[in-house]
Amino acid sequence: MTVNVQQEDARHAVIRCESVYKIFGSNAASVLESSNGVVDSKKFLEAGLIVGVNNVSLEVYQGELLVIMGLSGSGKSTLLRCISRLTDATAGKIIVDGQDLLALNHKQLIELRRNKMGMVFQSFGLLPHKTVLENIAFPLQVKGSSTRDSISRAMEMVKLVGLDGRENYFPRELSGGQQQRVGIARSLAVEPDIWFLDEPFSALDPLIRKEMQDEFLRLQAVLGKTILFVTHDFDEALRLADRIAIMKDGVVEQLDTPANIVLHPATEYVRKFTEDVPREKVLRVESVMDAPDPDEVLGDLRIPMDALVDSVAEQILGEEKPVAVVDSNGNMVGTLHSSHVIKVLFGGRSEATDQQ
Amino acid sequence: MDYLTKHPKTVQFIILLAVFFALCFAVSPSESNILWRLPPLLKQLPYIVNDSVRYLMFDWMPIQVYDALIDDYEEKPLFREMTRTVSSAFLLVINFIREIFLGGNKTIVAFTSWDFINENPWARWPALPWTVIVGWAILLGYKLHGKGLAVLAGVCTLYLAVFGQWKPSMETLSFVLIAAPVSVLLGLVLGIWAFKRKYAETLLNPLLNVAQTMPHYSYLVPVIVLFGVGDHAAAIATIVFATPPMVRLTLLGLQKVPADVVDAGMMSGCTAFQLMFRVLIPTARRDILIGVNQVVMQCLAMTVIASFIGAQGLGSNLMIALNSLRVGTGIEIGVCIVLIAVALDKMSLAWANKQTDYFADLSFFQRHKFALFAAIVFVVGVILAYIGALVFRDGFNYLYIVPHNKGVTTAPFWQATVDWIWDTFFYMLRTFNEFLITSVLVPMKNMYLAMPVAATFVLMMGIGYILAGIRQALIIGAFLLFIALSEYWDRALITAYIASFAVIVSAVFGITLGSICAQNATASKVILLICDFFQTFPSFIYLIPVIMLFGITDTSVIIATIVYATIPATRYTVEGLRSVPQVLHDAGSMLGVSRLQRWVSIEVPLAFPHIMLGINQTVIFALFMVIIGAFIGTTDLGQLILKAISDPQGTGIGLTLGLCVAFIGLAVDQIIRTWANERKKALGLD
Numbered sequence A: 001m002t003v004n005v006q007q008e009d010a011r012h013a014v015i016r017c018e019s020v021y022k023i024f025g026s027n028a029a030s031v032l033e034s035s036n037g038v039v040d041s042k043k044f045l046e047a048g049l050i051v052g053v054n055n056v057s058l059e060v061y062q063g064e065l066l067v068i069m070g071l072s073g074s075g076k077s078t079l080l081r082c083i084s085r086l087t088d089a090t091a092g093k094i095i096v097d098g099q100d101l102l103a104l105n106h107k108q109l110i111e112l113r114r115n116k117m118g119m120v121f122q123s124f125g126l127l128p129h130k131t132v133l134e135n136i137a138f139p140l141q142v143k144g145s146s147t148r149d150s151i152s153r154a155m156e157m158v159k160l161v162g163l164d165g166r167e168n169y170f171p172r173e174l175s176g177g178q179q180q181r182v183g184i185a186r187s188l189a190v191e192p193d194i195w196f197l198d199e200p201f202s203a204l205d206p207l208i209r210k211e212m213q214d215e216f217l218r219l220q221a222v223l224g225k226t227i228l229f230v231t232h233d234f235d236e237a238l239r240l241a242d243r244i245a246i247m248k249d250g251v252v253e254q255l256d257t258p259a260n261i262v263l264h265p266a267t268e269y270v271r272k273f274t275e276d277v278p279r280e281k282v283l284r285v286e287s288v289m290d291a292p293d294p295d296e297v298l299g300d301l302r303i304p305m306d307a308l309v310d311s312v313a314e315q316i317l318g319e320e321k322p323v324a325v326v327d328s329n330g331n332m333v334g335t336l337h338s339s340h341v342i343k344v345l346f347g348g349r350s351e352a353t354d355q356q
Numbered sequence B: 001m002d003y004l005t006k007h008p009k010t011v012q013f014i015i016l017l018a019v020f021f022a023l024c025f026a027v028s029p030s031e032s033n034i035l036w037r038l039p040p041l042l043k044q045l046p047y048i049v050n051d052s053v054r055y056l057m058f059d060w061m062p063i064q065v066y067d068a069l070i071d072d073y074e075e076k077p078l079f080r081e082m083t084r085t086v087s088s089a090f091l092l093v094i095n096f097i098r099e100i101f102l103g104g105n106k107t108i109v110a111f112t113s114w115d116f117i118n119e120n121p122w123a124r125w126p127a128l129p130w131t132v133i134v135g136w137a138i139l140l141g142y143k144l145h146g147k148g149l150a151v152l153a154g155v156c157t158l159y160l161a162v163f164g165q166w167k168p169s170m171e172t173l174s175f176v177l178i179a180a181p182v183s184v185l186l187g188l189v190l191g192i193w194a195f196k197r198k199y200a201e202t203l204l205n206p207l208l209n210v211a212q213t214m215p216h217y218s219y220l221v222p223v224i225v226l227f228g229v230g231d232h233a234a235a236i237a238t239i240v241f242a243t244p245p246m247v248r249l250t251l252l253g254l255q256k257v258p259a260d261v262v263d264a265g266m267m268s269g270c271t272a273f274q275l276m277f278r279v280l281i282p283t284a285r286r287d288i289l290i291g292v293n294q295v296v297m298q299c300l301a302m303t304v305i306a307s308f309i310g311a312q313g314l315g316s317n318l319m320i321a322l323n324s325l326r327v328g329t330g331i332e333i334g335v336c337i338v339l340i341a342v343a344l345d346k347m348s349l350a351w352a353n354k355q356t357d358y359f360a361d362l363s364f365f366q367r368h369k370f371a372l373f374a375a376i377v378f379v380v381g382v383i384l385a386y387i388g389a390l391v392f393r394d395g396f397n398y399l400y401i402v403p404h405n406k407g408v409t410t411a412p413f414w415q416a417t418v419d420w421i422w423d424t425f426f427y428m429l430r431t432f433n434e435f436l437i438t439s440v441l442v443p444m445k446n447m448y449l450a451m452p453v454a455a456t457f458v459l460m461m462g463i464g465y466i467l468a469g470i471r472q473a474l475i476i477g478a479f480l481l482f483i484a485l486s487e488y489w490d491r492a493l494i495t496a497y498i499a500s501f502a503v504i505v506s507a508v509f510g511i512t513l514g515s516i517c518a519q520n521a522t523a524s525k526v527i528l529l530i531c532d533f534f535q536t537f538p539s540f541i542y543l544i545p546v547i548m549l550f551g552i553t554d555t556s557v558i559i560a561t562i563v564y565a566t567i568p569a570t571r572y573t574v575e576g577l578r579s580v581p582q583v584l585h586d587a588g589s590m591l592g593v594s595r596l597q598r599w600v601s602i603e604v605p606l607a608f609p610h611i612m613l614g615i616n617q618t619v620i621f622a623l624f625m626v627i628i629g630a631f632i633g634t635t636d637l638g639q640l641i642l643k644a645i646s647d648p649q650g651t652g653i654g655l656t657l658g659l660c661v662a663f664i665g666l667a668v669d670q671i672i673r674t675w676a677n678e679r680k681k682a683l684g685l686d
């Protein structure tokens, strides 16, 4: 844990939120001021105010994929919209790439969006009167690129998301998954540093969703953007996230790595939330392995220490002897018994945690 | 008793009716009794309006204007100079478009002088040969929607030429071609304004409500005062009348743009301008284009009425024909108006529904195919016209312009038919007519007139309160108060009686017809198509056949009104019944209810709010028609409005009367719409 924090400090925070509030309703600002930052959603609701985001502070680091999780109405979209300044936060400070977002004037904001930000929407938000190609070229054309440049760049993006051959279709002629590919391509057309995705795959059926997640991971492996990803699907969060922020009623309940959220839930709410999560999907080999023992006879199999237990379980269970765990340079850092894997897979919560 | 406690509204209604009848019997009819009639406190209102307009026109803000004739400066009121400028600008454009179609020299005169024309006999703008316009119409139809529309466009334009109505038709068309674009532009600007600024929406909403329920005639009077008489004044009146639906639909379309699309536009880095013109408006394109379609239809609906203040074209010919009871000619002109309306309606709808083509890699020929064909049509048409000039050496060149009333005519045939009908059915029609008037209309009229004002207020506000709540009741009260305090309460009662009679009959017809047709998918489609078709007819057209059958009587007006107002009742009934979700039908069948039970207990209650919205439309349609009917003689508000047109003091009177009619419509609208929307929400249909 501690090691982790030091590492993160050393990295560069691309987005930093300090006590961000978003309250809907007239005179929200003055009510908030008089409440000294202590916001009780129920009391506010009685006063006719809806609390969207409540005292959120967080940082997103360069190249990190931060997932915002929470039930419907917990304020995920609102937080995202504050950070992209689609709505103005009621109070607090948001620093994006060293600039104070709320202090930007209209023109600077447009510049920021044209060059640094890209966003993907749950219901795609494609322009119905433009073809795939024109939709993708739109942010470039808005910026003032020539038709030729923007179309050729858009064509590259079409290839990137695997829609070649469909570039002259209209959005209504595409399936949901294909439409979202267009949305993704459009958001990437200006080569943004920061990428916002608001439940991009929620409108898709499970098979397509899985396929799109794979596609997304592939893209991210190539592009390495700084990403804020909103979802209410915990499996999706676990598959994608570097870190997860869990929100409830506008408050971030916990912000941590997937493993820590499952193993050390900060609040009762988070514990309930993560109760049914299969451990093998969050635990990495390193957290269940034993220290290397020179006397032990090991099998031939070598497994990387940062692999999820889930992904190597089958292999290990097939081995009779314990297997060696190696780091990225191939040095042995520990051993793993199949009995441990069985415990993780079938044992209760406390045992899995004991392994730590 | 149990039933009554469960249905408090029923109790409220019973009490309301009891109070209403008690008041009717208790209040004695005497002029001094304010429960019987309110004193006309607003009597002066028309005159105040008149005086203000006069002041504005003739005395307000005099400015120095240079007059070339007397070579000196003259003092002239600013406002009148402004309206003059607008008028002459309109006149110039109308003449210009007209001369493209029909030829002439007025536009050239406007830039030179009559002397120039007299010295240079060549200085005359040639007309487009009618063959060219027919060809273009066919091409346009084909481009917009393929063969079907091409044939329709061709048939319509050919009819105009063959039946010798080319000139008035083109006059009417040129009038639409100027009024429609201005209305569209104005509507777009106002719609955008209302979308961007909440206060603008709040401001425009009541104005639009009134504008859309004011009878057509009332627009004419103030326009005459401000702009005089002539094509330009007619165009302006038409614009005022045609703009509101465009504003509505623009606003509606913009508000319907999904939030995600707007956000996506913002995140793409659009400026406010780019967001409006590259994201919002294109996305709302369909609604906006339907607005354009509405505008075109409204413009055509006004062509006849606008002829009261000097619009030339089919409308004024129709008026003349009807005035002199030449029904045959009237029918022929009516058909022309309908054809133009249908063609323009179908074309503009096709345009609205047309998807933009994406020209990826088309050849030059493919890209400019239609322009090329249009050019070919033009050349061929001109050559034909020249050949025509050689063939028809003396007399008319039929290949250039078919002169007015020199085409084929069917008028004698229609006239003969009318005469035959009269000869054959005279007694039957007269008996029916007399029966209707003496046993139904007159007693009903007397009943309405015998209603004390207090009772009317109680009834209307009571219904408003029970169905829509206290707020609506107060609004209705305010509307009624305006009418009651004006001089026109009795007239308004007469209007209300004709309209309500027509509404009741229309509703019965419409709901029955709609219910029968809704049982079957094909029948529904057919009846909706028929409704569409009849709805494109300008309202005035409905008067022609009834005059033909019943002559100039109240009966004619009522029958025309009933026919016209049955359309929305039918349409909404079909739509309402057809939109009952299939699941509920299935659920009903599973429970083993019979066809009739299902209809009574599932379909009708669910469709009822929508059907009531149809009745709401029926009321508005009926009011419009009743007022238009004044042209052939009724003794209600409409007659007074018509008189006001030729009265120099008419502005205030016309406007006040128009407001009275609008308020009757709005009072009903308030109740029904609020109720239906709440009901729909309660049923989870919205």
Ligand SMILES: Nc1ncnc2c1ncn2[C@@H]1O[C@H](COP(=O)(O)OP(=O)(O)OP(=O)(O)O)[C@@H](O)[C@H]1O
Residues within 6 Å of the ligand: A024, A025, A050, A051, A052, A070, A071, A072, A073, A074, A075, A076, A077, A078, A079, A232
């Ligand atoms: N424009 C608005 N006006 C008023 N209240 C709003 C507005 N937008 C959001 N809210 C409220 O703020 C709260 C948080 O909404 P938000 O859309 O951020 O939730 P979410 O976590 O994104 O939910 P979902 O998973 O359904 O998208 C909700 O209670 C919502 O009703």
Ligand SMILES: [Mg+2]
Residues within 6 Å of the ligand: A076, A077, A078, A198, A199
């Ligand atoms: Mg959301």
